[in-house]
Amino acid sequence: MSGKARIALALALALAGALFASAQAAPAGAAPGAEAEDPFDAAAFEAEAAAAESSAGAGPASGAASGAAPSRLVGGSALVSAQAYLDPGLEGYAASSYAAGKVFAKVAVPDYGSLFVSWSGRQQFLAGLAGEGPSLGGAAYDLEEPELELSELHYSFDLRKKLFLRLGKQLVAWGPSRVWSPVDFVNAEREDFFAPIDLRAGKAGLRAHLPLGSANAFLFADFSGTVSESGEALDPLKTAALSGRLDAALGGFEFGLSGRASGREAELAGGDFSGYLLGTAVYGELAWAPAEGSVEASLGASRALGELRKWKLSAEGFYNSEGGDLRGDPAAMAAAGSLYMGRFYAYAGLEAEDFPLAGLDSSLSATANLSDRSFYARLAEDFSIPGAPPFSLVLGCYGGEGQGEFTLPFGAGAWSIGLQARMEF
Amino acid sequence: MVRVVRFSMAAALLLGAALGLGAQSPAKPGKTDPAAAELVRAFEAKLDLAGLDVTNDFTLVQKKEGEADRVLRVRVYRRDAAETFTLVFQYPDSERGKGYWRSGADLYLYLPSTREFVYRNRKDDVGSTDIRTDLFGRPDALGQFWATMAGTAKVASWECDVVRLDAKKLDVSYPVQKWYLRRGDGLPVKVENFSAGETLLRTVYYVEYKEVAKGKFIFAKLLSTDALEKGRRTLLSNEGITTARIADYKFSKAFLEEQSR
Numbered sequence: 001m002s003g004k005a006r007i008a009l010a011l012a013l014a015l016a017g018a019l020f021a022s023a024q025a026a027p028a029g030a031a032p033g034a035e036a037e038d039p040f041d042a043a044a045f046e047a048e049a050a051a052a053e054s055s056a057g058a059g060p061a062s063g064a065a066s067g068a069a070p071s072r073l074v075g076g077s078a079l080v081s082a083q084a085y086l087d088p089g090l091e092g093y094a095a096s097s098y099a100a101g102k103v104f105a106k107v108a109v110p111d112y113g114s115l116f117v118s119w120s121g122r123q124q125f126l127a128g129l130a131g132e133g134p135s136l137g138g139a140a141y142d143l144e145e146p147e148l149e150l151s152e153l154h155y156s157f158d159l160r161k162k163l164f165l166r167l168g169k170q171l172v173a174w175g176p177s178r179v180w181s182p183v184d185f186v187n188a189e190r191e192d193f194f195a196p197i198d199l200r201a202g203k204a205g206l207r208a209h210l211p212l213g214s215a216n217a218f219l220f221a222d223f224s225g226t227v228s229e230s231g232e233a234l235d236p237l238k239t240a241a242l243s244g245r246l247d248a249a250l251g252g253f254e255f256g257l258s259g260r261a262s263g264r265e266a267e268l269a270g271g272d273f274s275g276y277l278l279g280t281a282v283y284g285e286l287a288w289a290p291a292e293g294s295v296e297a298s299l300g301a302s303r304a305l306g307e308l309r310k311w312k313l314s315a316e317g318f319y320n321s322e323g324g325d326l327r328g329d330p331a332a333m334a335a336a337g338s339l340y341m342g343r344f345y346a347y348a349g350l351e352a353e354d355f356p357l358a359g360l361d362s363s364l365s366a367t368a369n370l371s372d373r374s375f376y377a378r379l380a381e382d383f384s385i386p387g388a389p390p391f392s393l394v395l396g397c398y399g400g401e402g403q404g405e406f407t408l409p410f411g412a413g414a415w416s417i418g419l420q421a422r423m424e425f
Numbered sequence: 426m427v428r429v430v431r432f433s434m435a436a437a438l439l440l441g442a443a444l445g446l447g448a449q450s451p452a453k454p455g456k457t458d459p460a461a462a463e464l465v466r467a468f469e470a471k472l473d474l475a476g477l478d479v480t481n482d483f484t485l486v487q488k489k490e491g492e493a494d495r496v497l498r499v500r501v502y503r504r505d506a507a508e509t510f511t512l513v514f515q516y517p518d519s520e521r522g523k524g525y526w527r528s529g530a531d532l533y534l535y536l537p538s539t540r541e542f543v544y545r546n547r548k549d550d551v552g553s554t555d556i557r558t559d560l561f562g563r564p565d566a567l568g569q570f571w572a573t574m575a576g577t578a579k580v581a582s583w584e585c586d587v588v589r590l591d592a593k594k595l596d597v598s599y600p601v602q603k604w605y606l607r608r609g610d611g612l613p614v615k616v617e618n619f620s621a622g623e624t625l626l627r628t629v630y631y632v633e634y635k636e637v638a639k640g641k642f643i644f645a646k647l648l649s650t651d652a653l654e655k656g657r658r659t660l661l662s663n664e665g666i667t668t669a670r671i672a673d674y675k676f677s678k679a680f681l682e683e684q685s686r
Binding site: 038039040041042045046048049052053055056058073075077104106108114156158161162164171172173176191198209211214216249252253254274275278279281283307308386424425 | 484528538646650678686
C-alpha cells in the first residue's frame with residue numbers, strides 16, 4: 001500500500017470514528033417502562049404493550065378470522081448512494097451519486113387472485129472524473145432524466161388452492177446459493193450479490209406451482225423469446241422455453257432438480273441442495289449443458305458464531321468450465337459478465353452485529369477471481385444512530401493482477417469509499 | 426493452475442478451521458431423569474394442541490434502551506397433529522408478507538423481496554427479535570434435550586419444580602435451559618436460557634395462559650428479558666385465538682407466496 005493510500009484510509013476511518021463518536025454523545029433517551037417490578041403483572045404488561053403499539057401506529061390486531069375482504073398494499077425500497085473511486089497513486093478519482101429504488105402495488109381480491117405491479121428507477125445526481133488513471137468505461141450519465149422501467153406486472157390465481165399460477169412479467173427465485181447461482185437459468189439476469197438494491201426486470205411467462213406435501217413442482221413457460229427484437233411475433237412452439245423444478249425436503253436437507261428445454265437456447269439440467277450439517281448451513285448448485293458439455297457449480301457454507309450468534313462466517317466457491325483468464329480481452333470479459341468470466345472463484349465473509357460498538361454492524365468480505373488472480377475486498381459498517389437515518393459506510397479495495405476482473409476499471413491497488421442510506425417502506 | 430489449487434486448498438483449510446473453532450459442543454449428561462421426564466411430558470401434554478387447528482395473531486413489542494420500540498405482528502396458523510405451522514408477518518408494512526413455514530423438522534423462511542425460500546433450522550429468530558421459531562408449534566423437549574431435576578424454587582407466589590434441559594444436538598435455540606414448573610397445574614411460568622458455557626442469556630416469563638380446549642393451553646402473554654443487554658425486553662401478546670379448521674394449503678410454500686407483498 002502506498003503512503004497516500006494509507007493516509008486516505010486513515011482519514012476515512014477517522015471520519016467514521018468521528019461520526020460515530022458524535023452519535024454516541026447524543027442523549028440516548030429514557031427507556032420507556034424500564035424494568036417491570038413484577039414480571040407477572042398482566043395489567044402492567046398490557047399497558048406497556050398498548051403504549052408501544054400506539055406509539056408505533058400499529059393499531060389493534062385485525063383478528064385471525066379476517067381475510068375475506070380485498071386487500072391493497074403499496075410499498076417499495078430505495079437507496080441513496082454516493083461513492084468515490086481512487087486510483088492506486090491517488091493521482092485521480094471518479095465520483096458518483098445516485099438514487100435508485102423500486103415501488104410496487106398489489107391488489108388481492110379473494111376468489112379472483114391478485115395483481116402485482118412494480119417499477120424500478122434510478123436518477124443520477126453526480127458523476128465526476130478527475131486526474132489521471134481512473135476510467136468510467138465510457139458510461140453515459142444523464143442528470144436530468146431518470147431511468148424508469150417496468151420491473152414486474154403479473155396476475156396470480158389458483159385452481160381450488162391445488163395449483164397456483166402466475167401470468168405476466170415476473171422475477172422467479174430458482175436455487176439456494178447466495179453469490180453465484182448456476183441453476184438460475186430462468187431469470188433474464190442473475191441477481192448481483194453485491195448490488196445494494198435489486199433493480200432487475202422480470203421475464204414474461206407463465207409460472208405454475210403444484211405443492212405436493214413436503215415437495216413442490218414448478219414449471220415456468222418463458223415467453224420472452226416469442227417476440228423478436230424488432231417486435232415481430234414468432235412461433236411460440238419454436239421460441240418459448242420451458243423450465244421445470246422439483247424440490248423436496250429429506251433428512252434435514254432440501255434437494256432440487258431443475259431442467260430447461262428450449263427451441264432457441266441450450267438445454268440445461270441442474271441440481272441443488274441446502275440444509276444443516278453439524279450446525280453449519282451448507283448449500284450447493286450444479287448446472288450442466290449437455291450439448292456444450294459445460295458445467296457450472298457452486299458450493300457454500302455459513303455458520304453463526306459466539307454465544308449470542310452475533311457473528312457469522314460464510315464462504316462460497318464457484319467453478320465455471322467455460323471461464324478462464326480473460327485479461328487483455330475486455331470485450332470477452334464484458335460478454336461473460338461480472339462474477340461469471342473466470343473458471344474459479346472464491347468468496348469469504350465475516351459479519352458481526354453490534355461490533356465494535358453497540359449500534360454498529362460490521363462486515364468484511366473478499367471475493368477473488370482465481371483465474372485472473374484479481375480480488376475485491378470490502379469493509380462495510382452499518383450505522384444505526386438514534387435520531388438519524390441508518391446508513392452504511394463502505395470501503396473497497398481492488399487488488400491482485402492488473403487488467404483482471406476487479407482491477408480493470410481503476411487498476412490494482414485502487415480504493416473506493418461510499419456512503420449509502422437504504423429504506424424499506 | 427497449481428497456484429490456484431494451492432490457494433483454494435489453503436482457503437478451504439482456513440475456513441474449516443474457523444468453522445471448527447466456532448462449533449459449540451452441547452453439554453451431554455447422557456440420560457434423562459424419569460421424574461424430570463414425567464414433569465416435562467405433563468406440561469407438554471397441556472401445551473400440545475394436537476387435534477386442534479389454532480389461528481392467532483402474535484404481537485411482539487421489542488424494547489431496547491435508547492431506541493424506539495419495535496412492533497411486529499405475526500399471524501400464526503398451527504396444526505400440531507401434523508407438526509406444521511405457518512407464520513406470516515402482518516405489520517409493519519415493510520415486513521409484510523415475510524413468513525415461515527415449518528413441516529416436521531424442516532423450516533423455511535420466505536423473503537418477499539427476492540421471492541426466495543431459505544431452508545433454515547428451528548433455532549431461527551423471528552424478525553430479529555429474541556423470540557425463536559421453536560416457541561411456536563408442538564413442543565418436543567425430550568426429543569431434543571436430556572432432562573434432569575434441578576430442585577425447587579419460588580417464582581412470584583408459586584412453588585415450582587425446576588427441570589434442567591441439556592441439548593442432545595446443536596440444532597436448538599439454547600443448549601442449556603431451566604424450566605420452572607408451578608406445582609398447581611404443572612405449567613411453566615419461567616424459563617432461563619443459558620449458553621453452552623452456562624452464561625444466562627435470557628429469561629422468559631409466561632405471564633398468562635389461555636385455555637383453548639379442555640386441558641389444553643396456549644400462552645396469552647409472554648415476557649422475554651435479555652440478561653446481557655440491560656433494558657432489552659420483548660413482550661409477546663397472543664390475540665384473536667380461534668380453533669376453526671385451517672385449509673390444508675395454508676401449510677405450504679404456495680400460501681406464503683400468495684401472502685407475499
